[in-house]
Amino acid sequence: MDFDLDARRVRLSVGELADFTLGPREPAGGPSGAWRAQLGIHWHRELRAQATAADPAAAFEVAIEGEVIHRGWILSLSGRIDQLVRSDGAVTLREIKTVTRALPASVADLRAQYPSYFAQAAAYVDLLGRPSASDPAARPAAEVVFVEADTGLAQAVPLIAADEAVYRGQIARVAEFLDLRLRARDRLRKLRFRPPFAELRPGQESARADLETALRHPPGKVLLEAPTGFGKTGVLLELALGELRSGRFERVLYLTGKSTGQIQVNRTLAEMTRPDDSSGRGPDGGETGVAVWVVRPKSEHCVNSVFHCLRESCRYLDGMEERWPQSGLARFYLTENHPRDLATIRAAGLEACICPYEITRAALPCNDVWIGDYNYVFAPANNGLFYDQPGFSPAQTLLLIDEAHNLPTRVADAHSHSLTSEQAQAVLTALCHTHAPASLVTAWDEWTQLLAHLEPTGALEGTDRADIQNLLSDLAERIGTLPVDHAALGPRVSGLLWQMPFIAAQWEDSVLPRLEWSPRRGTLALTCLDAAAAIGGRLREFGGVVLATATPGPLDAFAAALGLDGSELEDPGDTPPAIAASRLGDLTKSETRRLSVQVTRGVDLLRQQEARGAPLSPVVAFTPWRDGAYDMAFDLRVDTTFQQRTRHYGTTAATLVSLAAGTGERRFRGPVAVFFSSYAYAEAIIGALEASGAGLRPALQPRLSDLGAQAAWLEESLETADALFLVLGSSFAESIDVLGGRVERAMVVGPALPEVNAVQQARLTALSGLGRAAAFRRIYQIPGMQKVNQALGRLVRAPGHKARVLLHCRRFAEADYMRLLAADYQSGPVLRTDEEFEAWVRAPLG
Numbered sequence: 001m002d003f004d005l006d007a008r009r010v011r012l013s014v015g016e017l018a019d020f021t022l023g024p025r026e027p028a029g030g031p032s033g034a035w036r037a038q039l040g041i042h043w044h045r046e047l048r049a050q051a052t053a054a055d056p057a058a059a060f061e062v063a064i065e066g067e068v069i070h071r072g073w074i075l076s077l078s079g080r081i082d083q084l085v086r087s088d089g090a091v092t093l094r095e096i097k098t099v100t101r102a103l104p105a106s107v108a109d110l111r112a113q114y115p116s117y118f119a120q121a122a123a124y125v126d127l128l129g130r131p132s133a134s135d136p137a138a139r140p141a142a143e144v145v146f147v148e149a150d151t152g153l154a155q156a157v158p159l160i161a162a163d164e165a166v167y168r169g170q171i172a173r174v175a176e177f178l179d180l181r182l183r184a185r186d187r188l189r190k191l192r193f194r195p196p197f198a199e200l201r202p203g204q205e206s207a208r209a210d211l212e213t214a215l216r217h218p219p220g221k222v223l224l225e226a227p228t229g230f231g232k233t234g235v236l237l238e239l240a241l242g243e244l245r246s247g248r249f250e251r252v253l254y255l256t257g258k259s260t261g262q263i264q265v266n267r268t269l270a271e272m273t274r275p276d277d278s279s280g281r282g283p284d285g286g287e288t289g290v291a292v293w294v295v296r297p298k299s300e301h302c303v304n305s306v307f308h309c310l311r312e313s314c315r316y317l318d319g320m321e322e323r324w325p326q327s328g329l330a331r332f333y334l335t336e337n338h339p340r341d342l343a344t345i346r347a348a349g350l351e352a353c354i355c356p357y358e359i360t361r362a363a364l365p366c367n368d369v370w371i372g373d374y375n376y377v378f379a380p381a382n383n384g385l386f387y388d389q390p391g392f393s394p395a396q397t398l399l400l401i402d403e404a405h406n407l408p409t410r411v412a413d414a415h416s417h418s419l420t421s422e423q424a425q426a427v428l429t430a431l432c433h434t435h436a437p438a439s440l441v442t443a444w445d446e447w448t449q450l451l452a453h454l455e456p457t458g459a460l461e462g463t464d465r466a467d468i469q470n471l472l473s474d475l476a477e478r479i480g481t482l483p484v485d486h487a488a489l490g491p492r493v494s495g496l497l498w499q500m501p502f503i504a505a506q507w508e509d510s511v512l513p514r515l516e517w518s519p520r521r522g523t524l525a526l527t528c529l530d531a532a533a534a535i536g537g538r539l540r541e542f543g544g545v546v547l548a549t550a551t552p553g554p555l556d557a558f559a560a561a562l563g564l565d566g567s568e569l570e571d572p573g574d575t576p577p578a579i580a581a582s583r584l585g586d587l588t589k590s591e592t593r594r595l596s597v598q599v600t601r602g603v604d605l606l607r608q609q610e611a612r613g614a615p616l617s618p619v620v621a622f623t624p625w626r627d628g629a630y631d632m633a634f635d636l637r638v639d640t641t642f643q644q645r646t647r648h649y650g651t652t653a654a655t656l657v658s659l660a661a662g663t664g665e666r667r668f669r670g671p672v673a674v675f676f677s678s679y680a681y682a683e684a685i686i687g688a689l690e691a692s693g694a695g696l697r698p699a700l701q702p703r704l705s706d707l708g709a710q711a712a713w714l715e716e717s718l719e720t721a722d723a724l725f726l727v728l729g730s731s732f733a734e735s736i737d738v739l740g741g742r743v744e745r746a747m748v749v750g751p752a753l754p755e756v757n758a759v760q761q762a763r764l765t766a767l768s769g770l771g772r773a774a775a776f777r778r779i780y781q782i783p784g785m786q787k788v789n790q791a792l793g794r795l796v797r798a799p800g801h802k803a804r805v806l807l808h809c810r811r812f813a814e815a816d817y818m819r820l821l822a823a824d825y826q827s828g829p830v831l832r833t834d835e836e837f838e839a840w841v842r843a844p845l846g
C-alpha cells in the first residue's frame, strides 16, 4: 500500500484491499507456506488445462486495474484475475484458491471462512464490469474456485450480491484507515514538545543540528558517536519529533537491544510531550499528541495458561476474528491517549477473550513511534509484525538504532541455530506418544540417530554435510504436509518441530556466510559468520537511519559490519589520534583531544564524506566536559596473553593492592573497578591475592541474569568491597551506569579478545582476502578493544566525574591496539618499572 495523503490517493493491489484489516489476521506464510505455494501452482496449471479445453480463447492471469472513489479518497487498484472464460458470449471471471480444509463444504462455511477471496473476485468484477457506452449492462459473472490442496478436488462458488457488500466494506475500511492517518498527520503538524534537557550540557546544543544536517544529505545514513552520559536518547528523540512535525518522515522506529533501553526511551518521550496543565495542551499551547507504542515480546502479552499459539490450545486465539468487531478493542487505536501499557493491554485482551498481542498488532499502524527490539526489523522470524503492517513504508520511516555496535552480533545470532540430540530425542518420544504419521517418525528417528553420532568438528565434512542437508529438507517437507497434533505435542516440542522448515530453507537459500560445525558430541551448530548483507539490505530500505553508539570502533570496520561499504572512508580512529608507542607521554591529553575533535566534528567530517559519496555520515558528539577526566597509564610490566599471564599473577595482584591503597593525599570514591577478559582470569587473581595475604576484599560479579539482582549486588559491593572484579563484555561492564562518579579508579587486565574457536577461525578465513593482519584486527582486536572502550566509558558520565585508569598489559601500548582505544584513553605515561608505577599511583589526581 502506497498513499499520498495530500492528494488523497492510495495505490494498492486487489489482494491487499481484500485482506485489509486493522484487527487480527492469520499470519502469512509460515513453515507450510512454501509447500502450499507449490501445490497452488500445480493445481492452477491443472485447472488452466481444463479451462483451455473448454474454451480455447480462455485468458489467464489477466491484468485488471482501475480506480474507485470513496469519501473523497481515490483508490487505485490493480491485480490479475486467474481465469477469464467465455461461454455463449457471457464472460466469467474465476479466482482460484487452494485450501487445506476438506471439500466440498457448505457455501455458507466457505463464505464465512474466506471472505477476502470473495471480496477479491467482487473487486475484479467491479473494475472490469464498469458500464460502457456501447453496452451499459455488461457485467461479467464471477466465481471463486476452491481447490483442496491434498486431492485437487475443486468446488466453484458463484458470486452473489452479498460479496459485493464485503468488497465495499473493505473499501470503507481502507478509507477509514486513511482518515486516521490524515488525522495523525495533522496532529503531528501542530506537535509541540519540550527540549529533553532542562539545562544543556556543553556540546549538546549543536548535536541535533548536526544530526539534521547529516540526515538531509544523501544517503541519509548517519552514525552518531556519543559517549555514555551524553544524553543521546534525548537528542535522538528531539530529532525524531522534529522530523515527524516537519512531515519529512511519517513514522519513527526506535530500536534497542535491551528492554531497559526501551523503558528509558518511552519515559523520555512521555516527559518531552507531557501536557502543561489540565487543558491537555502541550508546551506553548500546541498539541501534545505523538502516538507511541512500545512493542514487548509476544510471550509477555500472553494470558493463556501455556504460551502455545495454536487455535486448538488457546481460546484467546481461536475465533478471535469473529469476536474482534464487538470487542471494543479498536479503542486502542481510535482513542488518542488511550492507556497502552502492557498491564492494560493484557487486561483488555483477557476481558474480550482475544490474544493481547493482536491488540498491539492492530494498534501499530495508527502509531507514530514504534519502540522495540532489533528483531522486529532484522530477524526473519519476527519482522513480520512491522513489515506486514498496512501503510508501513520504510522509505517514509526514520530508523533510530541504539547501541548500534551490538547490531551485527544480534543479527548474526538471529540467523544461527543449534540443534542437539537431546532435543531430537524429546521430539521423537513425543511424536511416538501422539501417534504421529509413521513416515515422519521414521525420518525423525533417523535425524535423532544422526545427531547422536555427530562427533565434534570445526567444520562438517562433505558426506556428513550432504546427509544432514538431505534429511533436513526431507523433514521440512514432511512437517509441512503431514498431519501432526501440535496441541498434544506441547509448545516446546512443537516449536522444535516447526523450526525445521525454517532451518532447511535457510540452509538452502541463505546468502549469508555460514559455518556448519559441531562444538560437542551430539550438537549441530549452524552459525552465521557475517550478517552484513542482511543488515545492509534492510538499512538501505529506510528513508533515514541514525545508528547511535559510544563505541563504533574504526569507521571502515563498523560500516562493513553493517553491510554499508565504508572502505573508502577516512578513518578518524586510524589517523591523527593514533600515536606511536614511542611518543606516549609527548602529547598532552588536551592536545590529543583537540586533534580528535578537529578531525571528527560532525559537520566538517560530513563535508569530507559528502565529497566522497560516502554511505555513512558520522556525527561525533562534542563533550568538552570529558577533557582531562581520564588519567590514563599504560602498564608495560605485564603480558596478559593466555600463554604468558600466569607468570604475572603476582604482579597483577600486587598492582591491584597498590592501586586500591591510593595516594593518601586524596580519598578516591568507591572501590577499584577491575575488568578481566574472563571469570577464570578473575578467579586466578583472587587466588593470588589470597596467597599474598594483603587483606584486600575483592567482590567478583555473580553470574546473574536478573537486572534487579545485578544492581543489588553492585550497590552492596560498592559499599563493602575494596575491588569490584568485573568481566569485560558482560552487562556489569556494559550496561550498568551506576559506576560513573562512584568509582574513580579502574584497572583493565588486558584486552578482551574473543575466544579462539572454530567460528572465529572461520571468520578469519572468510576475511583472508584482506591480509592476515587486517583480518585479525577485524575479528579479534576490534571486538576486544570495543569491550574495553565500553567499560571505561561508563566511568565518566557527567561533568565533574574523574577516573584514574591503569591499562595493565604491554599490548595496550602497541600501535595496533592503542589505535583502537577511544581518543580519551590514548594518552598517558608508559610504566615500565615498579618504580614508575608507584610514582604514577602516588601522583595526585588532577
Ligand code: SF4
Pocket: 298, 299, 301, 302, 303, 304, 306, 307, 308, 309, 310, 314, 315, 316, 317, 355, 356, 357
Ligand atoms: S495466542 Fe496469545 S494468548 Fe494465546 S498462547 Fe499465543 S500469546 Fe498466549
